[in-house]
Amino acid sequence: MADIASTLPAENTLGQGLSRxxxxxxxxxxxxxxxxxxxxxxxxxxxxxLPESMIPPFAIWLDAIFNFIKDDLGLIAVTRWLTEGLQWLxxxxxxxxxxxxxxxxxxPIPWTAIAAVAGVIGYYLxxxxxxxxxxxxxxxxxxxxQWKIAMETMSVLVVAAPLAFVIGITLGILAWKKPWVDRAxxxxxxxxxxxxxxxxxxxxxxFFKVGPTAGAVATTIYAIPPMIxxxxxxxxxxxxxxxxxxxxxxxxxxxxxxxVYIPSARTEILVGVNQVIMLCLAMVVLxxxxxxxxxxxxxxxxxxxxxxxxxxxxxxxIVLLAVMLDRMSKAWVVKQPEHFEKGTxxxxxxAMLLIGVGLFVFFVILSRFVPEAQELGRKQNFSQGKEIDxxxxxxxxxxxxxxxxxxxxxxxxxxxxxxxxxxxxxIPTPALILLVTAFALWLGGxxxxxxxxxxxxxxxxxGWWDRSVITLYSVLSAVALAALIGLPIAxxxxxxxxxxxxxxxxxxxxxxxxxxxxLIPAIMLFGITDIAVIFSILIFAMxxxxxxxxxxxxxxxxEMTEAADMSGATRMQKLFSVQLPLALPVMAVxxxxxxxxxxxxxxxxxxxxxxxxxxxxxxxxxxxDMGKNFVLGICxxxxxxxxxxxxxxxxxxxxxxxGLE
Amino acid sequence: MKRFTTALCAGVLAAxxxxxxAEDSSDPIVIPIHNWSSQIVMSHVVGQIFESIGNNVEFVxxxxxxxxxxxxxxxxxxxxxxxxxxxxxxxxxxxxxGGLHDAGDHNAVTREDWWYPMWTKDACPGLPSWExxxxxxxxxxxxxTGDKGRYLDGPVDWLKHGQERVEALGMDFVxxxxxxxxxxxxxxxxxxxxxxxxxxxxxxxxxxxxVWPGEFVExxxxxxxxxxxPAVGPNPNALYDCGNPAKxxxxxAAWDGMKDKWPGAYDILTKISFTNPQIAxxxxxxxxxxxxPEEAAEAWLEANPDVWQxxxxx
Numbered sequence: 001m002a003d004i005a006s007t008l009p010a011e012n013t014l015g016q017g018l019s020r021x022x023x024x025x026x027x028x029x030x031x032x033x034x035x036x037x038x039x040x041x042x043x044x045x046x047x048x049x050l051p052e053s054m055i056p057p058f059a060i061w062l063d064a065i066f067n068f069i070k071d072d073l074g075l076i077a078v079t080r081w082l083t084e085g086l087q088w089l090x091x092x093x094x095x096x097x098x099x100x101x102x103x104x105x106x107x108p109i110p111w112t113a114i115a116a117v118a119g120v121i122g123y124y125l126x127x128x129x130x131x132x133x134x135x136x137x138x139x140x141x142x143x144x145x146q147w148k149i150a151m152e153t154m155s156v157l158v159v160a161a162p163l164a165f166v167i168g169i170t171l172g173i174l175a176w177k178k179p180w181v182d183r184a185x186x187x188x189x190x191x192x193x194x195x196x197x198x199x200x201x202x203x204x205x206x207f208f209k210v211g212p213t214a215g216a217v218a219t220t221i222y223a224i225p226p227m228i229x230x231x232x233x234x235x236x237x238x239x240x241x242x243x244x245x246x247x248x249x250x251x252x253x254x255x256x257x258x259x260v261y262i263p264s265a266r267t268e269i270l271v272g273v274n275q276v277i278m279l280c281l282a283m284v285v286l287x288x289x290x291x292x293x294x295x296x297x298x299x300x301x302x303x304x305x306x307x308x309x310x311x312x313x314x315x316x317x318i319v320l321l322a323v324m325l326d327r328m329s330k331a332w333v334v335k336q337p338e339h340f341e342k343g344t345x346x347x348x349x350x351a352m353l354l355i356g357v358g359l360f361v362f363f364v365i366l367s368r369f370v371p372e373a374q375e376l377g378r379k380q381n382f383s384q385g386k387e388i389d390x391x392x393x394x395x396x397x398x399x400x401x402x403x404x405x406x407x408x409x410x411x412x413x414x415x416x417x418x419x420x421x422x423x424x425x426x427i428p429t430p431a432l433i434l435l436v437t438a439f440a441l442w443l444g445g446x447x448x449x450x451x452x453x454x455x456x457x458x459x460x461x462x463g464w465w466d467r468s469v470i471t472l473y474s475v476l477s478a479v480a481l482a483a484l485i486g487l488p489i490a491x492x493x494x495x496x497x498x499x500x501x502x503x504x505x506x507x508x509x510x511x512x513x514x515x516x517x518x519l520i521p522a523i524m525l526f527g528i529t530d531i532a533v534i535f536s537i538l539i540f541a542m543x544x545x546x547x548x549x550x551x552x553x554x555x556x557x558x559e560m561t562e563a564a565d566m567s568g569a570t571r572m573q574k575l576f577s578v579q580l581p582l583a584l585p586v587m588a589v590x591x592x593x594x595x596x597x598x599x600x601x602x603x604x605x606x607x608x609x610x611x612x613x614x615x616x617x618x619x620x621x622x623x624x625d626m627g628k629n630f631v632l633g634i635c636x637x638x639x640x641x642x643x644x645x646x647x648x649x650x651x652x653x654x655x656x657x658x659g660l661e
Numbered sequence: 662m663k664r665f666t667t668a669l670c671a672g673v674l675a676a677x678x679x680x681x682x683a684e685d686s687s688d689p690i691v692i693p694i695h696n697w698s699s700q701i702v703m704s705h706v707v708g709q710i711f712e713s714i715g716n717n718v719e720f721v722x723x724x725x726x727x728x729x730x731x732x733x734x735x736x737x738x739x740x741x742x743x744x745x746x747x748x749x750x751x752x753x754x755x756x757x758x759g760g761l762h763d764a765g766d767h768n769a770v771t772r773e774d775w776w777y778p779m780w781t782k783d784a785c786p787g788l789p790s791w792e793x794x795x796x797x798x799x800x801x802x803x804x805x806t807g808d809k810g811r812y813l814d815g816p817v818d819w820l821k822h823g824q825e826r827v828e829a830l831g832m833d834f835v836x837x838x839x840x841x842x843x844x845x846x847x848x849x850x851x852x853x854x855x856x857x858x859x860x861x862x863x864x865x866x867x868x869x870x871x872v873w874p875g876e877f878v879e880x881x882x883x884x885x886x887x888x889x890x891p892a893v894g895p896n897p898n899a900l901y902d903c904g905n906p907a908k909x910x911x912x913x914a915a916w917d918g919m920k921d922k923w924p925g926a927y928d929i930l931t932k933i934s935f936t937n938p939q940i941a942x943x944x945x946x947x948x949x950x951x952x953x954p955e956e957a958a959e960a961w962l963e964a965n966p967d968v969w970q971x972x973x974x975x
Contacts, residue, residue: 297696385951396851414804609816
């Protein structure tokens, strides 16, 4: 982080900056002195780690509060009542999609019919290519023998996503109308976005019963925040002239909202919808921990019996579903509403709808006579699980691969990572808090510094300091390595349009591919070590780094690069003195995202075997230890928030200073 | 009232083939499934037996520790694999809170302990004795453990006390905890290619036996109190100085309300008893023969009618 920041002096925010920098230096100096004192053995034990006796029993307090809300206030009765309703909805979709024996008892819809409809929708939104993607995804799913489990997943998603949309848009409108709602929501949303998903899962189970209901609730909650943000953003951007026009034509408040504001904010709202869908898919595997059936549960079961090939295929299905839904919803954003001339016949205006319905009916009837059109049965699928197994194992067994990983394990792990971890752990608690505060002060500002100090002090008070430091260590190491690998790739790719596109496509895929799938190859490559953990975080963290760096470099104003060319700068000079500095604010956002992703992934990496907060979180999931679960979750959230606010503040300051906004 | 009549009709219709069991409710019997194959197939086997007597059955995926809470509350009706070592504690805790009860043991016994795949024996011929294992500790060394051997224990939350045992018996091993069962398999799978010796935590019955033949390390035999009284076992000053019990139970658990709601199914549940080879066979159908769990259950039922038909007929 430090070297990036130093390329642009942080002091350009007037005289205040100087004192800020100096204060930060003083903090660092104090921290260094304390650490040296610790090494010399003269630092009192109480200053090294907070004594056990001073740690307040947050978990017990939280448990008491939860129990009070749950039982005494009767929240559980309310939620269990809601569960019934949700269960009914889920039963309906479950019946339609995979034939669960519930009302209305007409399902399952044959796979051919669903694939055909997806094709028509695809054609409507984006022509033949999209049609192929839509129908192709469902055909792949059926042919690979995952139809039923994929539909189990879809039956929950088709409830959770609209639910998240409705709640999100409602809250978004409220937040835009009433400033106090906005003020109340902002901090909650920031925490929600950084809270590890394991922390959502446990309350979901307790209040909404293990199984698809809890899965739907956790998915919904996870997907709401971007919907709220995008709705508010879109509504705020509506130009006053349009509103004026609405007022002049005598709209009521509701009409104004329905016919003026929402259509004008259409683009942002649809981007929100796209985000909702993506986040819902991201939860597919994670909610399997709390009994959500479908692709995720199958993936975990496959991993539990060491079937790399089959779990890889499930990963591909999830990516295809994600890519399909992503592309379709994005096409919907771009597609402007069609307007027909007056007098166009009904069937012409709704031609696509009619074709869709027609094909649907055709395949439903066809499936009565051709069983393959209804369902592919035993031994009819084309799964290549075993073959992929062999392939993966053969790859991992190539001598060059083994030599590389052996070297990495011996050098990077033993010489670099483990000493770095031990060093971080050897820093006294107050000194580390000071270091983080100094970082926030230097990059962000006074407000960020105060919050950083407060947040990390809370982490210290939580009693999980060592585990938090190990979590932080994994995150920092992974992001640093991701930068080392990702930045050169991004810089090279940004030089041409073609390569930018290709690399971005890889990024998209890597992001939606369920991270669980590469945990096992990571272990097989590196064993159960820190490096396997960091490797799996790295893959995930590299995505935003690469993406934002490419974007940052490609949006550098062409006048700037031309000016550099004219003054005879070499390619390197141009890159380092013009392009990178200008792209830096955008890249900082990428860094921030990378850190957030890393905090997300480090919890999943507990699956490999870590000694951090993730491991403890995973442990709480099996029980009913809600208090502890929350304390751990909040620790992760607080650390992530510290970086989030500092880096975003810095990026904004830089953008202003560079006149990019 | 109308709903009641419908339910009654459905119940009567559903129970037609078995007049004696007319009182079984038509509500679906919810059976929990977890993330290992033998349990999933066994659950489907039992589910299909229930269906054959006219019950409705549904499956729900749950966590294998949290499931006892769900059984207790009646969210799920039963649990077919209660392992003494792995889930004994959760089961007993739920038992004390009330709401579920012990529905009898399977014939199968369970064992969980230090284990090695057969190829390890080539490098360390004295196995399976634990002293021999300790003598060749250095062949289990990794880049991180220096000259000590590495023992890969189960996830910390399984509470397997590997560390305590290493200390109690003075072994030259470093204990590393895997994060999940999948992580254990990945390590064995990675070692398989060049037959690298490994010693890891494992248990039986599970699919691994079919994929990687292996043996358990023989530690000083389990004596009652080894985990509570330091005096018990070879080291007079330490706990956990012996191996795990070689014959742990494998139980079934039932929700207290199951008996009244589905007496017919409950009766079958108490009679169900699978043996180790039967369980291994179920796991093999999925893990080696690549069947889907439902198909595997069908296939197993077709192949073994004499095993299960006796549980229904009486």
